[in-house]
Amino acid sequence: MSHLVIIDGHAVIHRAYHSIPPLTRNSQPVNALYGFYSMLLSAIDVLKPSHLVVCLDSPGPVSRSQEFIGYRAKRKPAEANLLVQLPLLPETLAAANIPSIAIGGFEADDLIATITKKYTKKLKKITIITGDKDLMQLVTDKINLFVPVRGLSETKIFGPAEVKDKLGVPPSLVVDLKALMGDMSDNYPGVAGIGPKTAVDLLKKFGSLDEIYLHLTDLNNLSNLVRQKLIKDHDSAYLSQKLAKLIDNIPIKFKLKSSRLNDDIYSGLNTLFADYGFKSLASRLAKKNPQKPAVKVQSNQASFF
Structure with a gap:
């Protein structure tokens, strides 16, 4: 079955940083990467x-900041020990032969929306790995979310029914829900005084x-x-609706055939885990791909878990 998995890269690595105890390699933090x-x-x-791709945020301003100057303005800066690991993500993905996409001015969510729109008819299934509720607007019978709900150890699949149970509305109304109640994380206002229940x-x-x-x-309805x-x-509601709706028409060069999960990826991961001393990950990988023996972790490297 053709099944594309899209990883919301920075959403997952942020969650990983807060879920994994501190680890270092050559005095550099690597727990988020692990x-x-x-x-x-x-x-x-x-x-x-059958296919795998990672979508990444790009540093610098994004298109929504031009629409609303306060967009994400109240977010706390990432901790220093996480910031130093973020550049390692695209580097290690390339080393592991895993395709990744980042386009200046656009968020990973928008790249994911563009890919799902382009390929949903060509695939049997698409699963998005994320902790971001914004992506619930993309959920259909063919598109699910794979969401960590407790650290990294427990996950939940969100289809249309699960989205409605969680938010009170189906995926098709997630954008309008956020337009009414706003989004504290992204710092856009919605309609003042309208909370989730009223929305x-x-x-x-x-x-x-x-x-x-x-x-x-x-008068009878309100x-x-x-x-x-x-x-x-009124204007704030429609501005918030525009900010909440993911952009799904970004010109990207991604080709589905380039994301097929193959032996090159397993070999790349094998070498990567050895280089970083991720011994337990190397062992798990060997069980998934037994025909490729694990590269031995060098003795001068720390072995984690």
Whole structure:
């Protein structure tokens, strides 16, 4: 079965950093890197993909910052021990022969949206590995999320039913939900005073953001307090809708055939784990690909887990 797994690279490595105890290689922190590749091996084992690609954020401003100057302005800077590991991710992916994509000005989420739109008809299944709720808007019967829910040890698959159970609305209304209630993490406001419960209730009643605003004058369907909030923050709601919607038409050079999971990737991972002293990852890899014996970890390297 043709099954593409897309890894939201920086979302996973951030979670890995906070889930794995401190580890060093030649005095450099590598715990986030270790956790990322541990999750990658778990995904290969559980999901059994035919194709694999990693999408990465690029440093510098993104297109949404031009739409709203406060976009993500309140996020705390990453810790220094994580920051020094971020450049290692694209380097090690290249060394392991795993394709990755990063395009200046765009977020990994947008790259993922573009790939899913381009290839969903050509594939039996697409699974996105992420901890980012923004990607729930992409979920369909063919596109699932594989989400770490407790560190890296416990995961959950989100299909359309799971998204609705989690958020109260189906994937098709995730953007409008965020338009109404805003997003504290990305720092866009939505409609002031409209929280998740009211936003869900409004969408259940009217079906979309547009329909809500079309019925503002219907006294039987809205309380006066909610109506005034919606009127006051009309522009904010539609700006937030635009910020929440993922961009799915980025011109990318990614070709599906370049992402096929093959022996070159297993060999690259094997060598990478040996170079970094990731002994337990090398052992796990050997069990998945027994015809390729593990490269022995050198004695002058630290062996982790």
